[in-house]
Amino acid sequence: MIKKNTLLILIIITLFGGFLRFYKVDKNPTSLTGDEISFGYAAYSILETGRDESGRFLPLVIQSIGDYKNPLPAYLMVLSFKIFGVSDFAIRFQNALFGTLFVFFFFFFLKYLTGKDNFALLGSLFLSISPWNIFYSRFAYEPLIASFFSMLGIWFFMKMLDDRKLRFSFLSALFMVLTMYTGFAQRLFIPIFVFAISVFKIKELLKSKKQTSLFILTFLFLSLPLVYVSLFQGASTRFKMVFIANDINYVRYVIFGYLNGLVDYIYLFFFWIKRYLNYLQPFFIFSNALQMVLPSNMGLGLLYPFEALFLGFGIFEFVKWKNRNKDILLIWLFTGIIPDSITNNEQHAGRLLHLTPVIFFLTTLGAFSFIKWVFSFKNRLLRFSFVFIFSSLFILNLVFAFLVFRVHFPYQKSESFDEGLREVVYAVLKYQDKYDKVIFDIRRGVDGPYMVSNPHMYLLFYSKYDPERYQTIEKIRDIYQDEPYFSFDKYAFGYINWYRDSLNKNALLVGSPWSFPEEKVLGDKLLEKIYLSNGKVAFYIVSTR
């Protein structure tokens, strides 16, 4: 049972959390990412035709550019489109919603673990203002939704062992499998977690045979389609692409691109250990995990810097904490790092989202113990000093987080979020009727054309290109041997070569300033310039006429 006052406070915390997640969600991040736009058009295509853009009927895996996407986020987006219409907001709605629900349900999860309302409220408050959770709630990023499901799955698993009710076995397996249908890192995490739990909790599991059997059967039955698509429909492609053995540091600096024999596989083990332990780096946890600013700058991490003390206290308290679910939390924490640590790039905060409940549990545990400690001081001045210093730190951290979200993120990272492509499409739609051909350069970048984007997905989505037509229309790929090329209808996407493409008599060219001669040379041919939030020019729209 939950008291009225507690419920009221929880609702206020959740609403506040919701505000932080929903407020101008379609404007910040400034643009839909390549992944969001892929999901968006796939969902639009399914909504209109029941098929994704490659023509597969109600697919269990969504074929995208260079990889395969999880099905559940796309289907959730279909619902969102149905309610709000096809828009940037509708694409991001589901993440903001799950981020908010996370805050609400986290209270009940903590209450289940500790039985304390105050503790659970404090934990929910921390989660509601968490930059980690807010950031990933503000754009379509499937691991956030997967993490929500994984929390429910593991919570019901605890209930299954504690209460021995069959419905918890079913619910636990259901949410764990839903997790696997939603996020890639979590698809790996769940089996590892289940395996580790089976080893460490074997006695308890054998005691409740019925519940365990139902859990296993439900889990296996529901995950069978996933096994099928992983084996036969390329859903494992992404895993092969990102496996740690392909890591550039490992290949170039550890093994030098060759292995002498089986013994050299040991390098991979030690390299992995290094990656694994890297997750405990304070700069990652408290300063730059979210990569919302340039890599050399201090930004936001998984937790606020003021929470460092809480986390430290929390770990210490956790060792002393006595609870039958303690080992489940411990296994959750240690196995939770594995999926991301075996990938071929540096630590990624998004792929650790399923650890949110454990990390915030530890932080709250530490905060509780810290508060108790401070209020145990008999000296009033000392107590006041601690409270004053800590409150100041708390406020300063929140103000800095606000500035990062509101100012520095759009200024420093908008290009990484493909800002400008939406405006490019609107400009193209304005001019295209007068031209026979529209050519997009896929390379972009203010400092140099080092980034590659997928303008065709933005064109499909923002022009609401008829999905049925797109599924059946003839598409031409790679006509040049040394450069990528893709075209359909009157649109072509590849590298713009000014000396070659300007010979087209009636074409519209779209690319970064690097694709064209100087502005003076272009003269009247330059129809429009598209700018980034930081005022720099991202794209030129140029006519060849």
Add this chain to the structure above:
Amino acid sequence: MFLLRINKHLSNFFLIVVLHFLLVYFLSKHLSGVSILPDKFFISTFLGKEFYITKTFIYLSEFFNLFLIFVLGNYFFADKNPLLPLLIYSFSPWSFYHTAFVSPYIFFLSIVLLFVLGIILLKENKGLSIFVITFSLFLGILTSLFFLFILPLFWFLFYLLVEDKKLRSTVEKFLIFSLILVFSLIVVTYLVNKEAVFSYFKNELSAFGDPGFINMINTYRGESVREGFVFLSKIVENKYILGFEFIVLKLLQSLTPATFFTSQEKMFGFSFSPPIFLGFLIPFVYGLYKSFISRNKYLILGLVLLLPSLMSLNLINIDRLILFFPVVIYLISYGFSSLSDSKDLRFRFLIILSLFILIFQFLFTLYDIRTKEKERFIRYYGSVQEVKIR
């Protein structure tokens, strides 16, 4: 007196020393062709005469380090595993890499160990203790500027932590003397060669004038002002608030397991060997936990030894961090001893697991040194093959 106890294990000590220098020889042999740019001591700066660090000098310092760790091991772990700290030190890549590379930090480590020995002797032999402390203070300040900060600070913190009234008054008197010594050395140094001292300060304390850090603040301020958040930016995005946060994070970063037990911070910029073998991680964590439980306040003193690394421009300066090695050795040894004391089967399993990983990684490191370390070195330094340690 605990110094007399070392007789019991002298033969084992020499055996470990021989094995340690064999490791140094093995590494030097496989990285042959790699030469070290000899470093100058701080004393050169104001005497106008260049005192270079030589190979023989570093080898002697390393022998001295081994001996001091052996002695300190006998003090801290006399009843259980007096040789454990020595074993950890001598078989850790951190020590044999630095010795093979003729790193001045081997000598600086001798000073730190000598200083610690001096403090420990304070209770047993005041005269000897005062001599040892004064000698290490003097030697430290003459050879490297950062000792100017860390040794007096170490000394002062020790004074604050001491509870025994008699000991406290001795420390008090002696602290004044050592502060006078340090102060007069600063004055003399400054008077003799002002410019050199400034340039030395600039090099050693580079963390505080990092142009990247200043640039970050200016960028933040510019962006916030453009968006109309002048006041908020002023109170949060300034060098004091962000600088404090940066230093605290840097301090915490220096204490993470990845720094000590993996090659996250590559030794000499190229090595794949970790400073300390991974097998020691479990006893380290357990030792840390037990020290917290037992509220071992003297561990705070160890934090002073992180200062040289904190002062550097790099996030972590793994060369300078070697001065913190004795604290890590203490924690590992304490963890090992506590684990072996326990009758719990799980703890026994942890010891076996640790030993297995240790032996496995030790053998693998030898294999790696033989096959790939030189290639890494050449890729990192190119054809120069000379290392300058900072």
